[in-house]
Structures are given as structure tokens and as C-alpha cells.
Amino acid sequence: MKVGVFDSGVGGLTVLRAIKEKFPNLDLYYLGDTARVPYGSKSPETVVRYSLDCAEFLSERSVDVLVVACNTASSYALDVLRNTLPIPVVGVVEPGVKKALSVTKGKVGVIGTSATIRSGAYQRKLRDAGVEVLSRACPLFVPLVEEGLVEGDIAERVVKLYLEEFREGKVDTLILGCTHYPLLKDTIQKFLGNVNVVDSSDAVAEELSLLVEDEGSGKVELFFTDMSQNLNRLIELILGRKLEPEIVSEWVHRA
Amino acid sequence: MKVGVFDSGVGGLTVLRAIKEKFPNLDLYYLGDTARVPYGSKSPETVVRYSLDCAEFLSERSVDVLVVACNTASSYALDVLRNTLPIPVVGVVEPGVKKALSVTKGKVGVIGTSATIRSGAYQRKLRDAGVEVLSRACPLFVPLVEEGLVEGDIAERVVKLYLEEFREGKVDTLILGCTHYPLLKDTIQKFLGNVNVVDSSDAVAEELSLLVEDEGSGKVELFFTDMSQNLNRLIELILGRKLEPEIVSEWVHRA
Numbered sequence: 103m104k105v106g107v108f109d110s111g112v113g114g115l116t117v118l119r120a121i122k123e124k125f126p127n128l129d130l131y132y133l134g135d136t137a138r139v140p141y142g143s144k145s146p147e148t149v150v151r152y153s154l155d156c157a158e159f160l161s162e163r164s165v166d167v168l169v170v171a172c173n174t175a176s177s178y179a180l181d182v183l184r185n186t187l188p189i190p191v192v193g194v195v196e197p198g199v200k201k202a203l204s205v206t207k208g209k210v211g212v213i214g215t216s217a218t219i220r221s222g223a224y225q226r227k228l229r230d231a232g233v234e235v236l237s238r239a240c241p242l243f244v245p246l247v248e249e250g251l252v253e254g255d256i257a258e259r260v261v262k263l264y265l266e267e268f269r270e271g272k273v274d275t276l277i278l279g280c281t282h283y284p285l286l287k288d289t290i291q292k293f294l295g296n297v298n299v300v301d302s303s304d305a306v307a308e309e310l311s312l313l314v315e316d317e318g319s320g321k322v323e324l325f326f327t328d329m330s331q332n333l334n335r336l337i338e339l340i341l342g343r344k345l346e347p348e349i350v351s352e353w354v355h356r357a
Numbered sequence: 358m359k360v361g362v363f364d365s366g367v368g369g370l371t372v373l374r375a376i377k378e379k380f381p382n383l384d385l386y387y388l389g390d391t392a393r394v395p396y397g398s399k400s401p402e403t404v405v406r407y408s409l410d411c412a413e414f415l416s417e418r419s420v421d422v423l424v425v426a427c428n429t430a431s432s433y434a435l436d437v438l439r440n441t442l443p444i445p446v447v448g449v450v451e452p453g454v455k456k457a458l459s460v461t462k463g464k465v466g467v468i469g470t471s472a473t474i475r476s477g478a479y480q481r482k483l484r485d486a487g488v489e490v491l492s493r494a495c496p497l498f499v500p501l502v503e504e505g506l507v508e509g510d511i512a513e514r515v516v517k518l519y520l521e522e523f524r525e526g527k528v529d530t531l532i533l534g535c536t537h538y539p540l541l542k543d544t545i546q547k548f549l550g551n552v553n554v555v556d557s558s559d560a561v562a563e564e565l566s567l568l569v570e571d572e573g574s575g576k577v578e579l580f581f582t583d584m585s586q587n588l589n590r591l592i593e594l595i596l597g598r599k600l601e602p603e604i605v606s607e608w609v610h611r612a
């Protein structure tokens with residue numbers, strides 16, 4: 103079976119990795135929209151339009167399931183994608199919420215990009231389940247990760263800037279509502295102490311169990327809409343191996 | 358006369374402001390490509406393609422001169438734009454270099470986005486003029502500015518991270534090679550002490566003296582390709598007054 107995964111950039115590779123670990127035989131196609139990254143600071147209309155473009159590209163590869171490995175796109179475009187495509191569409195928000203609800207004692211925090219937090223997608227689902235919610239946008243986390251500053255002095259101060267209000271029993275569980283944030287997990291965990299820090303990549307792979315059989319040739323193809331500076335380094339950092347990406351810059355223009 | 362100004366986002370408004378101050382009667386058209394911002398982390402090919410799109414949009418407004426108020430676009434796309442358009446094209450690199458050369462005693466530093474620094478555009482022009490050059494990309498400065506962190510603890514530490522090597526007589530002049538950086542000027546000046554800190558917005562307005570007469574209706578029209586979150590706040594912060602931008606999101610798609 104074929105599964106398509108898209109993200110605004112490289113962050114969604116953390117989700118791809120979790121899927122690959124659980125389903126080594128699936129054929130996986132990944133599209134990172136690096137020519138238009140980030141989505142998290144853009145308007146809902148633009149995020150929906152870009153998401154439809156990405157879905158169209160992966161549909162042309164005849165995928166059986168589409169995974170939206172981007173929190174911003176999952177927050178704004180999931181309904182449109184489900185109404186447009188004839189295949190199952192899995193986002194990252196619902197699996198993350200489900201995982202948080204399975205461990206919380208009643209107070210859940212959620213952090214993400216400005217667009218994800220503004221959408222209220224996480225907050226609504228959590229409140230519907232009857233838990234208390236505290237949320238905050240952390241716009242500097244993605245640039246910090248892309249600059250490789252995932253620990254040390256500056257990372258600790260930026261974590262303190264955004265997460266001070268989550269300490270001292272304000273939450274017992276924190277959802278990392280952005281696929282870049284798992285790379286800051288150690289620094290966040292150290293600052294928050296005894297709080298469950300939840301990332302949704304494993305939860306997404308879990309969700310796929312209901313939709314796919316682990317059969318196929320096991321190939322992984324990576325597509326990006328721009329050759330960004332650190333692309334190969336980040337692919338190796340996240341996937342743990344070298345994989346040559348194909349750059350499909352013409353496609354953004356055609357879309 | 359009509360002057361068109363474009364940038365990847367809002368940073369170029371610092372250049373627009375300098376032009377407006379010097380030529381209050383010109384008709385000014387500004388395009389910020391907020392749907393695809395930032396350019397600074399993208400490939401040369403993508404930056405050239407986006408720049409041609411922006412130039413085409415402003416050409417349709419029959420501008421007499423085009424100002425490329427983005428260092429990344431000025432570094433990569435200026436030659437292509439000059440070869441493509443039948444009107445004069447002014448970038449920000451040459452005026453900034455000229456201004457730095459007029460004050461330096463021989464050692465010039467230049468900072469900018471990854472793409473601007475990688476292009477070597479500033480370094481080549483400075484070395485050709487016979488001065489020593491030290492350069493560095495500062496990828497966190499733009500997100501810091503957009504997060505409003507232009508002074509205080511975190512801003513000071515990030516400035517130290519990038520500019521430590523420019524201290525103690527290593528340079529006597531520093532070019533701010535990105536239109537966002539003037540907003541960090543005080544913190545940078547405080548850290549570097551007795552160094553000339555040069556931004557190119559005034560120098561660009563100076564350059565225009567050779568090309569335009571200050572005549573027209575004095576109107577200013579702002580266009581953006583996406584309604585980003587802080588757009589109106591940033592417009593007011595930089596221009597010092599409220600101006601309603603027109604969002605031309607369809608245009609990016611058509612381009």
C-alpha cells in the first residue's frame with residue numbers, strides 16, 4: 103500500500119520516521135513544501151490553498167491514505183481535504199489529543215505555531231473531552247530548531263519565556279503541537295519537570311493501524327519544492343540516514 | 358512619477374518610509390510577498406522566480422522605477438530584473454556598500470540572511486573596493502524582530518551569539534544587510550560600542566535622486582500576498598501611521 107505524507111517543510115519527517123518504524127513495508131511518499139515554508143504565520147485561506155496543492159501532488163502518486171504531518175494544515179485544512187479526496191485523510195491533531203487524554207489527570211497544555219493556536223483546533227477537542235486547557239503560540243521555537251539551538255543558554259531562555267506559565271501544577275500534560283518541537287523535547291522536559299510531554303508522531307502511526315496493512319516494497323521517496331540550505335543535513339538528522347530528495351520546484355509554479 | 362517597491366514581507370517598509378520622507382510627492386506602490394516569506398532561507402532559483410513575479414505585478418502599475426527593498430532578492434535577482442525590465446532597477450546592496458565605504462577606515466562587517474551572505478554579493482563589492490571584510494548570517498534576527506523581541510535579555514544573547522566575532526577592533530563599520538535589522542539597531546550598537554552601524558534605507562532614497570523628480574499625487578498603496586497575523590501592527594510600527602493594505606492572494610496563484 104502507498105501512503106502520502108506532507109508538511110510545510112522538514113518537521114513532518116518526524117512523523118514519516120514513526121510510520122516507517124511501525125510499517126517498514128509500506129511505500130511512503132513525502133512532500134515538504136520548502137518553497138513556501140512556514141505555514142504557521144500565514145492566513146487560513148493560504149494554508150488551505152497550499153494544502154490542496156500538496157494533496158494533489160501526492161494524489162497523482164495514487165496513494166491509499168494521506169497523512170497531513172503539519173499541525174497548521176491539520177488545524178485548518180483537514181475538513182476541506184476530507185471533502186475533496188476519495189481516500190482517508192489522517193491529521194496530527196486528533197491523534198495528539200487522544201494520546202494526551204490517555205495520560206492526563208485533567209489539565210492539558212498545548213503549544214504550537216501562531217496559526218495552529220489561533221485556529222483553536224486542539225483547544226476545542228480537549229475542552230469537548232472535559233479537561234482544562236492552557237495554550238500558547240511559540241513562534242521562536244521553529245527558527246531555534248532550524249538554527250540547531252535545541253539546548254543551551256538561548257534555548258533555555260526562550261523555553262522559559264513561553265512556558266513559565268505552564269509550571270507549578272498549571273498543567274500535568276503538554277502537547278507539542280508542531281512537528282518541529284520534538285527536537286526541543288529534552289529542554290522543555292527539563293524546564294517543566296514532572297509533566298507528561300506528548301508528541302503526536304507515534305500517535306499518528308498508531309492511527310494508521312486502522313487504515314493500512316504493512317505491505318508494499320518498503321520504498322521511501324522524498325520530494326521538496328525547494329532545495330533549502332540545510333535540507334540534506336536535516337533529513338539525515340531526523341531520519342538517521344542519507345536519502346536523496348527530489349526537488350520539484352516547477353510543480354509549485356504549476357499548481 | 359511612480360515608484361514600485363517590493364520585499365519578501367514587511368521589512369522593506371523601512372525603505373519605503375525613507376523614500377516617502379525624501380520624496381513626499383511620488384506615487385508609491387509597495388508589494389510584500391507575505392504568502393511566500395521568507396526568501397532568505399530559499400534557493401537562488403526560487404528567489405529569482407519570486408522576484409520576477411513581484412516585478413511583473415508592479416510593472417502592471419506602470420511604475421517608472423523599481424526598488425528591490427529586499428537584500429536576498431537584491432543579491433540574487435538584480436541582474437535578471439535589469440535584463441528583463443525596460444525601467445531602472447535599484448537594489449539595496451549597492452547603496453549600502455557605497456554608504457559603508459564612505460565611513461569605514463578599512464574593516465567592514467556585513468550581516469544578513471543565510472541566502473544573502475551565501476550569495477557573496479556584499480563581500481565581493483566590498484573586497485573590490487579594497488577593504489577587509491568579515492561576514493556572518495544571523496538567521497534568528499528576523500524571527501526575533503517579528504516576535505517583537507528587539508531588546509532585552511534574549512535579544513542581547515542572540516546578538517552576542519552572532520556578533521561576538523565582530524568586536525574588539527575586528528571591524529570599524531557594520532552593514533545591516535537585511536531590512537528587518539534596523540529594528541535591532543540599538544541592541545546591536547550597544548553590544549558593538551564604537552562601530553559605525555549602517556543601514557541602507559536612507560542610501561537607497563539617496564540613490565533615487567539620480568532617477569526621479571519629486572512629482573506626483575503623493576499616494577501610497579500597499580499590497581500584500583497574504584494577510585499575515587501582525588500585518589497591520591507592523592505597518593503602523595514601521596510607517597508611523599495606519600494604512601489599509603490590499604491583500605492580493607489570488608495573484609500569487611496566478612503568477
